[in-house]
Amino acid sequence: MAPSKKKHASNQPCVIPGGFTVLSLQFGSDSVAQHQLYVKEHKVRAEKCSHRPLDRTLFVLNIPPYCPEGVVKDLFSQFGSVQLVELRDHPGSFQESGPKLSRFFKPAAKQGFKVGYIVFHNSSSIKAAKSHPHDVPLVVSTEQRPVRTGVQKWIQAYTESFIQPDKLQQIVDSFMEDYDKRKEEEAEKQKEEAEQQQEDEEGWVKVTRGPKGTKARPHSEAANKKALQKEIRKKKRKELLNFYTWQHRNTQKEHIAELRKKFEEDKQRIALLRAQRKFKPY
Amino acid sequence: MKKKQTVAEEPGEMIPPGSSHEKGEDEAPVKAKRSKPEEAEGEGVVYHPVKLSRSDLYRPPSADELNQLKEAESLFHCSLLKMQMEELLKEVALSERRKGQVDSFIQTVTRLLQTVPDSPEVEVSDLSWLSSAVKVPFLLVPKTTKGKFHMAPPASIDLVGSYPLGTCIKPRITVDLAVTIPADVLHPKDVLNQRYPRKRALYLAGLAQHLASSSDIGTMRYSCLHGNRLRPVLLLTPPCKDSSSFTLRVHACPPPGFFKPSRFHPQRNNIRTDWYTGSQTPLSEWSEPPTPHYNSSILGDLLPRAHLQFLSAVSSQCSAFADGVALLKVWLRQRELDQGTGGFNGFLASMLLTYLLITHRISNTMTAYQLLRNSLNFLASTDLTVNGISLARDPDSTAPSLADFHNAFQVVFVDPSGHLNMCADMTACTYKQLQAEASLSMQFWDDPTVDGFHGLLMTPKPMIRTSDHVFQLCELVKLQSSCKKLNLLSELMDHSGNYVHTALPFILSLLQRGLGERIHLLTHSLSPEPEWSVESDAPKHKAQPPLSFGLLLNPELATSxxxxxxxxxxxxxxxxxxxxxxxxxxxxxxxxxxxxxxxxEGKSMCQKQLVPKQIITHLLQLHADIPESSVRYVGAMVDDVIKTGSEEPSTGEEESLLVVQSYDDLSRKLWRLEDLPLSITAVQGAHPALRYTQVFPPRPLKMDYSFFDRDKPSRSLVPKEGKPCPAYITPITVICHMEGSGKWPHDRLAIRHIRAAFHIRLGELLKKHHNYTCRPGPTHLDVWKDGLVFRIQVAYHREPQVLRESVTAEGLQVVRDNEEAQALEMATIHKPLLTSTLHGLQQQHPCFGAACRLAKRWLGAQLFSDDITEDTADLLVASVFLQPAPFTPPGSPQVGFLRFLHLLSSFDWRNNPLVVNLNNQLTAADYTEIKNDFMASRESLPVMFIATPKEKKLSIWTKKAPSVQILQRVVMLAAESLKVLEQQLMDGGQIQDVRVVMRPPLDAYDVLIHLNVKQVPLLSQAVDPPTVTFGRGVMAGSVTQAGGALPVIDYNPVALYLAELRESFGDLALFFCDPYGGTVIAVLWKPKAFIPTPFKTSQMTARSVEVTGEQVNAIPNVEAILEDFRIMGQGLVKSVEARTEKWSF
Structure with missing residues (x-):
């Protein structure tokens, strides 16, 4: 199917234009078909976050749905010890998620093909991965490490979805505690800021630039709109309608134009129906 | 790499439903060819909002234009209707070219007829002068006839009927030619004992023999006028290619005034009993029974010229007469009232209009639109079965009175001569049907919310789609014995031995009496006019399609x-x-x-539905000697597919009721709970089972614990590996709204956690007070009650709002709509509302639920369940009930289902929004608004647009699906299913298998994944009942109301597998499966999936690469994908059948 398979001599890594190395992957040792993984060192102009160190991170495309984090970690351990595996639906920069959530409250992850960022402990592992021969496939499910799919997996998922009420209650309580704390902190911060805005004894106000996005009072879009509408209404009230002759004439003109438009619309509607032969009764 | 054929191959415009063609090329190729240009035409024209240039809009108006605009403004609604009618008239009018063809053919035939040779005089019974190639179009019973006959050239040949009057319309153009038999062939006493009709038949046979030798005639066939065997006619078509475009109908008539009209008084006898029965004892003339039908059929022959003169005299004064008649004819034809014996044919339509003209009910200056309106109004308000009308201005003294006519006939409409009842053959039932249709039309004509034009003139109303129940008398020969049983000898004589027409009125009145209040209307099919070749004998009376009867049920009483x-x-x-x-x-x-x-008899609803059947078969057997075997009752044939339970068949009404009762109990208990931090403000059901529309309503189950593994801490059962998949238990969703309060946090995650806390608390309380086994979770609380599972979701009314709010980097608080908020609103607001609204609809229309379930069963079987969701399907069926025009609301599940299919296949989804006026909340202004909004932004709206009172602009129900291609396929399959199903239902000769429409055509798909039936939990719901059954952990016996371990809930491997497949390969292929016990998943590659794309990191899922120089292209790794199908469905997938012959690389 992929001609690139045949072009390269055996025991050679297969590198395609664009710098990706093709690794093949199959589910079991007896599988007949193989998926192709595309790996490359992670390289971006400015990686802000420390989770993906540029020299130690391998970027992997096309990871099949039956390879969750654990399996990927095991698969790539043959190239060197793996520190972290991050699987995502689409390539993109690392996103800081909000407060830490228990797995029961996380939105259900999409099952499907993933892209992965694999952080090795050692930067040499990347070279090892990239020079892995194309015709030696990675095997997902082996006897030592079976991967569950199908009915087995679903039954397992069903069992894992259970949670004890008291445990759930505990999670909720701890989260809400956290939440209350955060709220309090925020309120305190605001209060502090408000205090800063006030005059001191000598009548001075301290003016600071302040960090972005923390204004004392958040403006809302709706409020802005309301104000604008108020203005417009005010203007309208002051206007006189049909006071001058030219105004009157204009209104009439508009009316006729409106009627004309409607008439044309009707005519077009009919023409359209006629074109579709919508008038043939049988 | 090209795909050979897929359904979804053309991503183009919607093909207009009318011209879409059935799967494949097995249709007549000619037809397919003809529709091609139409399609292309239809695709090209799309409605665009009108854009007039400024100068066009604001140029000074002329006086004419001003008037026109003003008129359009004041008549907005009806001006569109008027324009539409004008267009319709253009479609049905004959073209000048066609008229030329007709005229020249008439001339040819006239010339030929004038050269008929004379023949020597022979006895009537002597047929030796006739060649064997031509038969006499008459049933010669009894055989003996007196009199002499010879052929002679006709005395005159005249055009009569609709063609010279200008009221002839397409299609089936028939031109009537009256050939006058010369006076010396006939004898004034020929009226007696069928002598004249027989001579006329001989004369026609003579003409046919003469014409047969000519090459200017295409085909020659016999027929008889209005199905009356005494009045045979000769049908001629022109030769060569226009043979089907029109027919010339040759009537033979006596010379005008040859017979005295007074001989045909409805009380006179013209057929002697001794001649008819062959007995030797003649009765005196006055004791003979009257023969009104025989009389009127002969009288009808005398008058066509006079009628034409009369009609042309009156119509010449009214300019819109021809158009008015044409509209009325189209209206009648769509209702199947214009053809056949005892129908309200075009001639009667013209006569009715002239009656209205001369009685000044309509004026000469009215338009066609007004003529139609007034005549329907007249029909709706006048009962000709009681108060007949007469066109005779000053009838002579010998003419019978209206009372005489009423004694002899059921419907009375007397012609201008005063002697003939033009509605002699019409049954009272047919007239009542006409009246009902007219008043129904008048009702929706003025309704601005209904597309009056479509309902009035464009929608065909075949009986199977109009009547709630239909039954057929299959062996018409059995009616002979009914005539005997009902003692109808003299009537039989009057009808010249046609036992079908003789017995019909009596059977009708018998049924009417028996069914009484149970029905609103009893209708019957009109026997079609027989047609046969000149070389064969006239067909027997029984040789006609079975008589069909339609019942319009009264839903409150019909099932008692x-x-x-x-x-x-x-x-x-x-x-x-x-x-x-x-x-x-x-x-x-x-x-x-x-x-x-x-x-x-009748316990369950589906048995009670058939009480009318019991009544009908009983009465027919008792009074008319018609055995049950020859009555074919088409009332609930389709319902089989949703029937469950073998010993007590039920179509789910009873189960639904149980579910609703159990829910009501739960709801009460929830309301009464105390010790909650916030009080409950509303408990709403949000599941189809709670509005009676779940295809297979959940049944209370008792679990067999030994079948399962157990999860001790949560008191739950868990499916065991290696065992068959346990029975599927649907969680019935219940939304529980909590009071709004300042205590609710203003943060999405916090709200989610608080909701979880509520689930825990509710569970605790329900356990404590009512001992229900509960399982709280972050998103819901499952409650095991009465052998059913209810899934309670706590909702907070401000949560969607919180989800929409966000703060931008500048600190501006903005409100942005997003999918999460919409999904939440859908689940907590729209679905519960729809459920309660439709629950109300079910109370008004008892068969609404069953119709929905049939519709959804069909959608499921045709693999469309994921594209047309349950809610969408319910709304579609609701619209069938709420806007039935031009029908009445369906009174049986079957007819509801048929209309649903019709709606799907005929609605113009491209150019119209479907407005479902739930609770009648929308006004005419709302309709206009919806329509305008729709037109203005058609392109960005869903292809299937459904507006409801709460949701006028966005069509939330159909936002995600169906796509254009899928809708196109749905439309096509619905049209095909409707056709097949109606044929199956109406044609007793075919093998009866209504399940045919539930078996999807699988040949269009690229890959079929066959499933292991052991792991398909809903196997027993399959269209074709499975041959093997598995123990699924269910025990017989009464269910416990509370307590016990929680069963396996919402665990369906097929659904899980499908979801996984869609998430993994959704961009490459579409997956289809019947959710009700389907054992096959059909896969269709997307049309664009196989086009090589350049290497892109974001689009590499399941693809392999192909390197050509510096160019890297990605293509789907099909082998690996097929392998993945197997891997991902391990234990569930039996085999993957790749139909590689359908796609190639």
Missing amino acids: VLERGPSADSPKAAEFRQLWGSRSELRRFQDSAITEAVLW
């Missing part, structure tokens, strides 16, 4: 199993006993009255 009669001692009791025979019994009722009564 008790027929309560008069009290035992009242004089009416005898009558009652006579009607019902041995079924009538004396019964004592709760009010201590003792009355005659009949009790029919």
